Amino acid sequence: MTTTEGNPVRVGVFGLLGSGNLGNDGSFEALLGYLGAEHPKAVVDALCGGPEVVERRYRIPATRLHWYRGEYRTASRAGAMAGKGLGKLVDAVRTAAWVRRHEVVIVPGMGVLEATLPLRPWGFPYSLFLLCASGRLFGTRVALVGVGADAIRDRPTRVLVRWSARLAAYRSYRDALSRDAMRRMGVDTARDEVHPDLAFALPAPRTSAPPGPVPSPPGPVCVGVMAFHGGNDDRARAEEIHRRYLDGTTRFVRALVEDGRPVRLLTGDEVDRPVAAAILDAVDSPLVTAAEADSLADLMTEAAAADAVVATRYHNLICALKAGTPTLALSYAAKSDALMARMGLGAYCHPAREVDADRLLRQFRALERSSAQLRQTLAEQNRVATRQLAHQFAALTAAVFPAAPAAGHAHAHAYREAP
Known part of the structure; x- marks a missing residue:
């Protein structure tokens, strides 16, 4: 995929990737598979939690998400607290500069719009807001693809998540509950899409499991x-x-x-x-x-x-x-x-x-x-998921890639969840 000027599209991938969470990395792998198949000429890099792992495992350039390396450690001393505070300012500049270098930035899957696990507003929600605000400022299309969401009671976190979603150029969700949660938090979801989790796009393992009843003696x-x-x-x-x-x-x-x-x-x-x-x-x-x-x-x-x-x-x-x-x-x-x-x-x-x-x-x-x-x-359900994810990737191409007919229009195609 190239821009209308003939230059390769610069695609950034954003998230807590390479940080030890296999689910996040699996969503990333599914996205890389899509990019390799549909946009093989795209130039891809990442802004992520574990850049060393991403560079070694996926062979793409990667930048550390946070300037302050102790971001996810509890700050109990004055020096650590000062480091975290300064890091928030530095990260605003670093994130904006990174976003500006791309035509498209994709957040692949992950529960980036939820707080079902312990979460502080000035951690990842703040980082996501910086990303989406920078995209809107510089005209970079930010796509939240197959993400998870949940209604958030903590007001600062809810505000950051709501504005992140509003500022994104494209949104789709991994289930209807996520779309409904964002609607309840004040986001217009009328054209947002629902598809299976991106990890369902990964290759299925070969299995020799029998189709019949559990054998005797039963296995592991x-x-x-x-x-x-x-x-x-x-x-x-x-x-x-x-x-x-x-x-x-x-x-x-x-x-x-x-x-x-x-x-x-x-x-x-x-x-x-x-x-x-x-x-x-x-x-x-x-x-x-x-x-x-x-x-x-x-x-x-x-x-x-x-x-x-x-x-x-x-x-x-x-x-x-x-x-x-x-x-x-x-x-x-x-x-x-x-x-x-x-x-x-x-x-x-x-x-x-x-x-x-x-x-x-x-x-x-x-x-x-x-x-x-x-x-x-x-x-049967896995076959349905495969078809729905092909639909998801086609919609993503149409909505955010510059050479697509619908370039420049947020939510260009309003697909509904397949039955």
């Missing part, structure tokens, strides 16, 4: 764990919520082991690893092992080799569903329930805040009894 179970402490409004109860989650999940894993089931623990972020270690230590059985996954592709391969998956983190669920493996969600937010319903498994959700190991085990056994039917359902 993947259990995806998370450093779950509640949401942005649960800070006062964070440790209590985490203890209950960890205790219930540990008891469930122990029950599987007592049934002779091999259990494979999955994580989706570096912060989840202590949770997996705590379960390994508490259960203390050779039947329980932890996967060393470095990408969503690795997680999909793990899920494809399992008879069933029970998982908390959103993109662990996506990997299992994409792999076509019967899945039960330890749901920590409405987005998990919406994803499961969309894929035809809405009955198999369990609250992460109130993990009841006995009830979870009953749900799990019901899941396995319906394994053959659920595998067929997932195969």
Whole structure:
């Protein structure tokens, strides 16, 4: 893809990429696949959380998102507080200069418009606002593609998120709940699109799983764990919520082991690893092992080799569903329930805040009894997701790439969610 003057389009990718969250990186990989297929001449670079990882893994230039390297550490000393404050000013200049060098900037997936996990307004919400405001100032088309959103109660965070969305040239969401949340926060979503999460565009793993009932003896179970402490409004109860989650999940894993089931623990972020270690230590059985996954592709391969998956983190669920493996969600937010319903498994959700190991085990056994039917359902829904994401990428090209017929017009095509 080139501009009307014949020069390659300069495309920037923005987000907490290369920072240890496999879901964020998976959305990035899906976007790079689209750019490579549809806009192979585009010049791509990133403004991201982990530039060293992005440059090494994806072979594109990358710039650090924050000037102050201690941005996500708690500032308790005067020097650290001063560094953070100065960093906000420096980042405004750095972000504007970076945006100005591009015709298009894309924020791929991720829950950038939500606060379902603990979040401070002057962290990522401020960075996103700087990006979108700079795009509007310099005429760079900023696209929020397949992002997650949720109604936000904290007023400073809500204001920053609302204005970020308003200033973007293009918006689409990974579920209808996200679009509805932005509408409730005062954003005109009449022409905004809803499509499956970008991670569904990643290649599916090859699987040798039988289409029929679960074999005897039954095979391994993947259990995806998370450093779950509640949401942005649960800070006062964070440790209590985490203890209950960890205790219930540990008891469930122990029950599987007592049934002779091999259990494979999955994580989706570096912060989840202590949770997996705590379960390994508490259960203390050779039947329980932890996967060393470095990408969503690795997680999909793990899920494809399992008879069933029970998982908390959103993109662990996506990997299992994409792999076509019967899945039960330890749901920590409405987005998990919406994803499961969309894929035809809405009955198999369990609250992460109130993990009841006995009830979870009953749900799990019901899941396995319906394994053959659920595998067929997932195969059908994955085919639908593939078609919908092709539609998403076509809409993105039409809306924001300079050589497209609709160049320069925000939300040029108003596609609706396919049935």
